[in-house]
Amino acid sequence: MNPTMIPIPSAWILYLSAVLFVIGAIGVLLRRNGISIFLALELMLNSANLAFASFAFRFAGQGGHAASAINGQIFIFFIIAVAAAEAAVGLALFIAMYRRKETIDVDRFNILRW
Amino acid sequence: MLGSLWIIPLLPLTGFVLNLLLGWLKARKSVVNVVGIGSVGLATIATYWAIIDYLGQPAKVVVEHYFTWISAGKITVNAAFQFDPLTVVMVAFVTFVGFLIHVYSIGYMHGESDTSYARFFAYLNLFMFSMLILVFGSSLPLMFVGWEGVGLCSYLLIGFYFDDEYCAASGKKAFIANRVGDVGFLLGIFATFAIFGSADFTTFLPAAAAHPQQYAGWATAIGLLLFVGAVGKSAQIPLYVWLPDAMAGPTPVSALIHAATMVTAGVYMVVRCNVIYRIGPAALLVVAIVGGITALYAATIGMAQNDIKKVLAYSTISQLGYMFLGAGVGAFSAAIFHVVTHAFFKALLFLGAGSVIHACSGNQDMRTMGGLKKIMPTTYWTFMAATLAISGIFPFAGFFSKDEILGKTFAAGASNLNGFGWVYYILWFLGIAAAFITAFYMFRLVYMTFHGEFRGTEEEKHHLHESPWTMTLPLQVLGVLSIVGGLIGIPKLMTGHASWNLIEHFLDPVVIPLGGGHAGEMAAEISHHAVSPGVEWLLLLISLSIAISGILVARSFYYGERAFEKPRQFAERYPLLYKLVLNKYYVDEIYGAVVIQPLYRIFRFCWKAIDAVIIDGILVNGSAFMTELTGDILRFLQTGNVRNYALSVAMGVLLLIVILW
Amino acid sequence: MVTYVFLAAAALAIVFGILAIAHRSPIINVLSLVVVFFAMAAIYAVLGMDFLAAIQLIVYAGAVLVLFLFVIMLLNIRSVDRLGSGRRLQAVLGVVISIAIGVAAVLAIATLTPANGAVAPGSGQGTAFPIGRSLMTTHLLPFELVSLLLVAALVGALVLARKETR
Numbered sequence: 001m002n003p004t005m006i007p008i009p010s011a012w013i014l015y016l017s018a019v020l021f022v023i024g025a026i027g028v029l030l031r032r033n034g035i036s037i038f039l040a041l042e043l044m045l046n047s048a049n050l051a052f053a054s055f056a057f058r059f060a061g062q063g064g065h066a067a068s069a070i071n072g073q074i075f076i077f078f079i080i081a082v083a084a085a086e087a088a089v090g091l092a093l094f095i096a097m098y099r100r101k102e103t104i105d106v107d108r109f110n111i112l113r114w
Numbered sequence: 115m116l117g118s119l120w121i122i123p124l125l126p127l128t129g130f131v132l133n134l135l136l137g138w139l140k141a142r143k144s145v146v147n148v149v150g151i152g153s154v155g156l157a158t159i160a161t162y163w164a165i166i167d168y169l170g171q172p173a174k175v176v177v178e179h180y181f182t183w184i185s186a187g188k189i190t191v192n193a194a195f196q197f198d199p200l201t202v203v204m205v206a207f208v209t210f211v212g213f214l215i216h217v218y219s220i221g222y223m224h225g226e227s228d229t230s231y232a233r234f235f236a237y238l239n240l241f242m243f244s245m246l247i248l249v250f251g252s253s254l255p256l257m258f259v260g261w262e263g264v265g266l267c268s269y270l271l272i273g274f275y276f277d278d279e280y281c282a283a284s285g286k287k288a289f290i291a292n293r294v295g296d297v298g299f300l301l302g303i304f305a306t307f308a309i310f311g312s313a314d315f316t317t318f319l320p321a322a323a324a325h326p327q328q329y330a331g332w333a334t335a336i337g338l339l340l341f342v343g344a345v346g347k348s349a350q351i352p353l354y355v356w357l358p359d360a361m362a363g364p365t366p367v368s369a370l371i372h373a374a375t376m377v378t379a380g381v382y383m384v385v386r387c388n389v390i391y392r393i394g395p396a397a398l399l400v401v402a403i404v405g406g407i408t409a410l411y412a413a414t415i416g417m418a419q420n421d422i423k424k425v426l427a428y429s430t431i432s433q434l435g436y437m438f439l440g441a442g443v444g445a446f447s448a449a450i451f452h453v454v455t456h457a458f459f460k461a462l463l464f465l466g467a468g469s470v471i472h473a474c475s476g477n478q479d480m481r482t483m484g485g486l487k488k489i490m491p492t493t494y495w496t497f498m499a500a501t502l503a504i505s506g507i508f509p510f511a512g513f514f515s516k517d518e519i520l521g522k523t524f525a526a527g528a529s530n531l532n533g534f535g536w537v538y539y540i541l542w543f544l545g546i547a548a549a550f551i552t553a554f555y556m557f558r559l560v561y562m563t564f565h566g567e568f569r570g571t572e573e574e575k576h577h578l579h580e581s582p583w584t585m586t587l588p589l590q591v592l593g594v595l596s597i598v599g600g601l602i603g604i605p606k607l608m609t610g611h612a613s614w615n616l617i618e619h620f621l622d623p624v625v626i627p628l629g630g631g632h633a634g635e636m637a638a639e640i641s642h643h644a645v646s647p648g649v650e651w652l653l654l655l656i657s658l659s660i661a662i663s664g665i666l667v668a669r670s671f672y673y674g675e676r677a678f679e680k681p682r683q684f685a686e687r688y689p690l691l692y693k694l695v696l697n698k699y700y701v702d703e704i705y706g707a708v709v710i711q712p713l714y715r716i717f718r719f720c721w722k723a724i725d726a727v728i729i730d731g732i733l734v735n736g737s738a739f740m741t742e743l744t745g746d747i748l749r750f751l752q753t754g755n756v757r758n759y760a761l762s763v764a765m766g767v768l769l770l771i772v773i774l775w
Numbered sequence: 776m777v778t779y780v781f782l783a784a785a786a787l788a789i790v791f792g793i794l795a796i797a798h799r800s801p802i803i804n805v806l807s808l809v810v811v812f813f814a815m816a817a818i819y820a821v822l823g824m825d826f827l828a829a830i831q832l833i834v835y836a837g838a839v840l841v842l843f844l845f846v847i848m849l850l851n852i853r854s855v856d857r858l859g860s861g862r863r864l865q866a867v868l869g870v871v872i873s874i875a876i877g878v879a880a881v882l883a884i885a886t887l888t889p890a891n892g893a894v895a896p897g898s899g900q901g902t903a904f905p906i907g908r909s910l911m912t913t914h915l916l917p918f919e920l921v922s923l924l925l926v927a928a929l930v931g932a933l934v935l936a937r938k939e940t941r
Contacts, residue, residue: 070905084925761868
């Protein structure tokens with residue numbers, strides 16, 4: 001720990017995380033274009049990452065839990081890896097969908113229903 | 115063999131399994147014979163071996179413990195066999211008579227297909243197994259296993275020709291009537307556990323005997339409950355109705371199960387639990403009254419039956435009544451004595467009847483028989499021996515046992531047993547009347563079947579023949595036993611030596627002396643000095659002369675030139691009485707109207723109203739309808755639009771946050 | 776200093792975050808998102824998470840979002856629908872519920888005890904060395920599983936995007 005630096009409250013990061021999460025959620029729920037939805041989804045994932053980062057230090061800062069700092073970052077690392085995999089599959093899906101209907105407007109893919 | 119008694123029931127069980135297999139493989143009859151009869155034959159040899167071992171050692175009661183069968187809380191039931199004088203007497207005749215009837219069945223059942231032949235012997239073997247469990251079992255629960263086992267075999271064998279509706283229905287009737295009794299029996303077992311904490315004969319009987327006053331009330335209740343079971347199994351009033359219909363089974367079955375062995379299980383049980391009955395005098399009195407009334411009642415029905423097996427069935431009920439009468443006056447050894455002699459002569463009567471039916475191509479109606487004496491001499495003479503035995507003619511087997519029961523009943527009256535002396539006098543009179551009727555209907559049967567001219571068709575007459583040796587040999591052996599079987603119980607009166615009465619002496623250890631100076635101690639034992647030798651001789655002569663007069667009446671009714679004339683006049687003069695007896699007092703009809711029809715209506719209501727409407731209609735179909743309806747509405751949530759789904763997920767997240775906060 | 780960097784990065788992330796989901800041009804969306812990721816990398820950096828800051832830039836900004844750009848250009852999408860166009864109920868409910876979740880989250884954060892809330896930046900735990908050692912020891916199994924997942928995703932993407940041949 002470097003005592004010369006002025007600490008910022010971990011809650012601030014969490015507030016930022018919450019705001020980004022809401023923006024991402026609105027994007028997911030309101031957009032119709034598949035790729036736009038995906039972008040908003042990435043934003044939501046990153047807001048979660050921020051929360052993890054905040055908690056990693058929150059609990060490591062109490063002393064005795066040095067491993068918490070590492071574990072929090074490991075979580076973010078895995079989320080990034082999974083997000084990359086998800087992006088690859090998702091984009092491939094949109095290509096396949098586009099081939100079929102010449103569009104990726106998800107409202108037009110609704111035949112799997114009652 | 116004593117020390118490994120388990121081998122004895124295991125042998126017929128093995129025979130049962132093998133015969134099932136053989137029936138499945140459609141094996142030839144000779145193979146089935148080897149298995150079916152061999153297993154019972156070996157069991158008989160093993161039994162007598164065990165008896166010899168038993169007699170050669172000092173212990174009176176041998177209990178062989180095999181494993182713990184039930185262990186629940188404070189209750190423990192062991193799978194254990196008991197070998198004591200009562201068991202000895204029972205197994206001695208059960209295995210031997212059973213073996214003879216197995217041999218007889220070779221000849222009687224030879225017309226069956228190979229499959230049903232094997233099935234028949236499989237059931238018979240299973241019956242022997244169950245009966246041996248019943249007799250060997252050292253506790254009420256184990257006895258109950260055998261009790262139910264013989265009931266099952268009885269059902270299976272009555273309904274042996276299950277494609278005949280009457281046979282199948284008769285089997286069911288027997289099973290259901292027995293179930294009614296078994297409820298009482300089970301309650302009796304439960305009560306025994308509750309009061310004594312154990313149902314082992316070597317535990318609760320001595321415990322009860324040690325404190326007769328303390329247990330008197332409960333003993334009465336237990337005794338009555340157990341007796342309900344005995345009433346069902348041994349066909350006493352009011353549950354006797356199944357036994358006449360049980361005659362639908364093959365005749366060897368009637369001989370083995372419904373005459374010699376199974377139906378005497380109730381008597382065996384009462385004698386086994388004699389302590390309970392002695393310390394609860396009311397139960398003892400009920401046993402005597404039911405037995406005495408049944409003895410006379412069944413005998414009267416027997417007078418008017420035309421089916422040869424039905425006559426014998428009612429005769430069996432009547433004789434079982436005698437046994438309960440004997441047990442009910444505290445003459446337990448006399449009751450068992452009658453069980454044994456009855457096993458000999460009644461098995462013989464049924465087997466003889468089977469021989470007759472076999473000769474008459476399956477016809478059982480005595481009105482179309484007659485004159486068989488010349489054609490079937492072996493059957494006739496052995497049958498005659500059994501008839502004289504059941505009628506109580508000196509010195510045939512039945513004379514000794516029946517007379518001992520009647521004598522003890524009179525003595526019970528004379529010594530004012532438990533203060534009910536007058537009841538016992540009445541019962542003695544009922545017994546004497548039944549003896550007269552017994553002699554009458556038995557000789558009626560003999561005259562109608564064997565004497566006079568043959569009244570069947572020409573075709574049937576042509577077919578008449580004496581039975582093969584496999585059938586006549588058991589007849590002859592049982593014939594000898596019917597003649598000399600009574601000698602194991604010669605009364606002291608005739609010889610002056612009490613020890614000459616082998617069976618009474620032998621069975622003494624079964625009757626455990628009561629402790630604690632109970633008032634019933636003296637009362638429950640018939641005073642041996644209540645009747646002087648002079649009176650005893652008189653009683654003996656009375657029963658003998660009653661029997662002879664019964665025979666003479668039968669002779670005047672059914673023998674000679676003017677046979678059947680008097681019965682016809684009698685029927686014309688008292689048409690109401692005649693119809694009443696002919697139709698068995700309409701008991702079946704009364705039961706049908708009072709018990710079966712109301713039950714049937716209730717069940718029909720349950721079926722039509724409760725099951726069909728409420729359960730099927732409302733609960734089952736209703737819930738299915740509601741599910742379908744809900745699904746019909748909710749399926750519109752499945753819009754196919756992924757954004758809607760995402761919205762639902764978001765709602766779920768919000769809900770979770772609210773709930774988990 | 777740290778506070779100012781954080782506040783600036785936060786403001787940048789929120790503004791470009793809104794732009795990333797609201798603008799009708801997909802190219803602008805993606806580029807805005809790149810800015811958001813840069814801002815987040817800055818936050819990671821001032822928190823002392825050097826390694827995360829690096830992979831945030833390399834993997835997200837450098838690889839994933841470039842992949843997005845490729846796909847947009849491949850499909851030749853010039854403009855997308857306006858935000859909230861189409862189903863009105865879905866749009867209204869979506870905004871309401873999203874904001875409700877946010878309000879709930881903010882309320883939850885506000886109830887946290889602030890005494891322990893001090894973040895100690897630059898604690899020396901954020902370099903590649905401790906994370907790499909942890910991945911190779913404590914978290915070896917999930918690490919290997921993620922590699923398996925990536926291979927599966929790769930193969931799956933190839934199969935899905937392949938031209939169907941009959």
